Amino acid sequence: MHFFKNLSIQSRLLLYVIGPIFVLSCLILLFDFKEQLQNEEEKLSQHAMTTAKFLSAVIHNQTELQGQDYIKRLLKASQLSREPYLSLIITDADHHPLANLGTSFSVKEALPKQDTMVMQQSTHDITMVKVFSTATQHQLLGYVFVAIDKASMIEDHREAFIKNVGYITLALMLCSILVSWVSRSISQPLRDMTAALKRFVIGSQHVTDGKNTLPEILSLQSTINQISKDMQHVEADMRHRIQDAQAQLRYQARHDALTGLVNRQELERRLQQALQDVKQHQANHVFCYMDLDQFRVINDTCGHLAGDEMLRQISMILSQRIRAEDTFARLGGDEFGLLLSYCQVEKAIEIAAQLRQMVETFRFMHEGRLFQTGISIGIVEITSALKDVGEITRHADAACYVAKDNGRNQIHLFHPEDDVLLKRHVEMEWVLRINEAIEHNDFVLFCQGIFPLQHKELPPFYEILIRKRDEHGGLIAPAEFLPSAERYHLMTKIDRWVIQHAFMALQPLFKMQSSVSPFIVSINLSGMSLGDAQLLPYIQKCFETYDILPSHVCFEVTETSAIINIDNTIKLIKELQKMGTRFMLDDFGSGMSSFSYLKHLPVNFLKMDGAYVKDITSNKVDLAMAKAIQSVAESMEIKTIAEYVEDEATLDCLKEMGVAFAQGFYLNRPMPLNEALARHIGTIGNQQQLAAAIAPDLTI
Incomplete structure (x- = not known):
């Protein structure tokens, strides 16, 4: 098939037209040759049979075959010595030749099984007729053999066949010349148009000159010329569009879209x-x-x-x-x-x-x-x-x-030499260090206990705190890197790291005990995280992944960040509270409109700003502010937490005011989260002693 696909128009016409005609003509000649040869053979055989019967009829009237002289005279008198007879032989009943004319042959080749028969050879046919006497009933007198020469007849027909094949070949050669001329009149314009199209591709303005006379070719040339003109217009228009698009892309690559x-x-x-x-x-x-x-x-x-x-x-x-x-x-x-x-x-x-x-x-x-x-x-x-x-x-x-x-x-x-700029450069260096700490898990989770003051049914808290390891294995306080994280918008990454690793630390606790003692882990969320629309799905996925009971988790947000993102904060609080988590509002009282916003935030706990708590025993204004916060929280059925508890006097004052929980160095200092959880699971005697000192009727 690949050979035929590569043939030109001229070659295809010669192959598909001349070839079949030549083959068909030869087949017709061969069939005609065989038919004529067969007809001639039948005529010769019929003629030989007629001659043999004629001779047998002459001899048939004799009572016996006469002598050889008589028979020879009979053969000569019959004038059968001319073509196409090869030989004529008359024998007696015992196949002994009595007379012959022409080339002799063995009469035994023609077996006399029948009265008449024809034996076909490759070069001749032998016709045999038995001779009977009429005097005695069917007495066999002898045989008449007539041999006909076929070779000369076949040769004559073969010469005629070859001559006819020559005539056909000559005619087909003339037809081939005509077909070649016609095909060339079609293919040559096509080749010219192909060459012109190639020139057009490299910049020629015209494809063909229309010199051909064939109407179809002229129509094709005219169409291609029109297409070339249209293509020139399209090319020019496309060139302008490309130039405009390139200019637009260059402009967009160098300019701000907004x-x-x-x-x-x-x-x-x-x-x-x-x-x-x-x-x-x-x-x-x-x-x-x-x-x-x-x-x-x-x-x-x-x-x-x-x-x-x-x-x-x-x-x-x-x-x-x-x-x-x-x-x-x-x-x-x-x-x-x-x-x-x-x-x-x-x-x-x-x-x-x-x-x-x-x-x-x-x-x-x-x-x-x-x-x-x-x-x-x-x-x-x-x-x-x-x-x-x-x-x-x-x-x-x-x-x-x-x-x-x-x-x-x-x-x-x-x-x-600007000192502030030096600080700025340090903060910029912290960006890299914070990202590396998140990637390599160089942060460490600590926690500080928050203990109930009033009612023994209230569970203890563990507020999650974060530290960073330095290159020497020491710990860096959050005040060193959190300002840089806030300024460079890294708090969302840190918050997610804290949530994930806090849940990972809690997971063994729920796997080891069928019933976990009541406690709450408090996790801080930054204002940046509150504005993150993907925070809620992330927290929900963590609960599902680590199989943590939401009732053991509390999220802590500062008053300032909650107010700035108040709509997002309210939505986040309500969605997580549906799951069973709790929310704490931290640093309450630091804002100018704290009380007006509080009624819109459905929090479970309220942590007083430490600025009011630490001087509560010596500053009447701080005491009044703390009492006001406690009073509003009680009216809203929100439990309060006081931080920065540094001495016993402050603790007693808070208990007297009705504050629900207390947090500070006087009660305990921050410790690694894993250590705190291990104490909660195993040996919790120290916590029981501390709880007895704070609230004698409370058992953790």
């Missing part, structure tokens, strides 16, 4: 050019890092769409002050970057002050509500001492955070 400003990647490229310009030509360039103040409030209050619209409006306002040679970029979120080209530091500070004033006077209106914001700007002069773009952005970022730490809506110029 504001249309230059993006971070393009800004960093231009900062690299500016740094090289400074090192090679001592040019003056300044970079400003800008961060909107309290932008998250607008996002949380009005939604991301409102926040995006505010960013677009501020970008348009600030762009009006940017010089043509400068680069104003959005770095992400509410952060912007400004590269002031060929600008002195003094002029840069002046421009930054104008930008700060423009943002300060800007008012954003959304659904009838008016919002005002500020902007903190960190400035760094690009000098040859800076190594790379990363160092430029780090210095500017650090200067911006100093501006925020100085009260927000401020401008700060980077100074290498």
